[in-house]
Amino acid sequence: MRASLIQIAVDPDEPVDARRARVGRLVRAESGRADLVVLPELWPMGAFAYESFAAESEPLNGPTHRAMAAAARDAGVWLHAGSFVEAEGGALYNTSLVLSPDGELAASYRKIHRFGFDKGEAVMMAAGEDLVTVDLPHLTLGVGTCYDLRFPELFRGLVDAGAQAFVVPAGWPARRRAHWSLLARARAVENQAYVLACGTAGTHAGVEQAGYSVVVDPWGEVLAEAGPDEEILRVVLDPAKVTTTREQFPALKDRVLGVAAPKRG
Numbered sequence: 001m002r003a004s005l006i007q008i009a010v011d012p013d014e015p016v017d018a019r020r021a022r023v024g025r026l027v028r029a030e031s032g033r034a035d036l037v038v039l040p041e042l043w044p045m046g047a048f049a050y051e052s053f054a055a056e057s058e059p060l061n062g063p064t065h066r067a068m069a070a071a072a073r074d075a076g077v078w079l080h081a082g083s084f085v086e087a088e089g090g091a092l093y094n095t096s097l098v099l100s101p102d103g104e105l106a107a108s109y110r111k112i113h114r115f116g117f118d119k120g121e122a123v124m125m126a127a128g129e130d131l132v133t134v135d136l137p138h139l140t141l142g143v144g145t146c147y148d149l150r151f152p153e154l155f156r157g158l159v160d161a162g163a164q165a166f167v168v169p170a171g172w173p174a175r176r177r178a179h180w181s182l183l184a185r186a187r188a189v190e191n192q193a194y195v196l197a198c199g200t201a202g203t204h205a206g207v208e209q210a211g212y213s214v215v216v217d218p219w220g221e222v223l224a225e226a227g228p229d230e231e232i233l234r235v236v237l238d239p240a241k242v243t244t245t246r247e248q249f250p251a252l253k254d255r256v257l258g259v260a261a262p263k264r265g
């Protein structure tokens with residue numbers, strides 16, 4: 001399976017509609033080169049552009065969904081369309097979409113762990129509650145978004161639900177790039193799964209983005225890594241590698257579940 005990660009630069013001087021059109025062209029250009037295309041988190045306005053969240057929010061079937069469905073259909077690819085700000089029932093969500101090659105919605109995922117502690121996304125958005133996996137023809141994807149990468153139990157839950165590869169769109173800041181690269185490899189090694197982690201480039205809302213999108217294989221080897229600027233990573237994933245890694249080094253079978261709490265006193 002061929003996968004392309006499109007690391008987009010989010011530049012506040014580029015209007016959201018123009019970026020949507022540009023991203024659509026970039027996805028279409030992967031036609032014939034990729035079976036799966038991946039975009040980053042909140043690329044329409046930027047993951048730290050909190051002041052734009054409400055103004056740029058959309059219903060699930062809004063302009064981002066429509067533009068990306070058309071691009072997926074035209075390119076004939078599975079498209080993890082990154083995420084956008086979804087407005088539903090008076091709440092905002094950081095929602096990602098997976099579209100099939102005929103442009104149909106295969107899955108949507110509302111980010112579970114919201115970033116910002118006592119500000120930003122953490123207070124402006126509601127949390128998702130559901131783990132999401134998507135069955136592609138030869139590979140089951142588990143999805144997470146950015147800050148989720150810090151929470152290994154989410155990814156273990158996705159493995160238990162059958163995930164063989166994790167797709168993690170992000171808007172990760174440059175000042176914590178070392179965490180990003182380390183956590184992407186850690187999630188791959190501990191779960192013996194591919195990790196496709198697609199971040200943004202550029203600077204928006206005063207936050208320099210890391211870039212450095214990365215694809216890690218189930219043994220923890222980095223298959224491809226971007227630099228800090230806008231870039232497309234192209235890799236070939238081998239679903240059999242997940243099976244052989246899990247068979248030849250069957251650590252997942254040695255999990256000890258329900259370990260008791262330590263005795264005190």
Ligand SMILES: NC(=O)CCC(=O)C(=O)O
Binds near residue numbers: 047115146170173
């Ligand atoms: N958009 C995010 O979730 C940012 C996460 C982040 O900066 C971090 O985990 O560090």
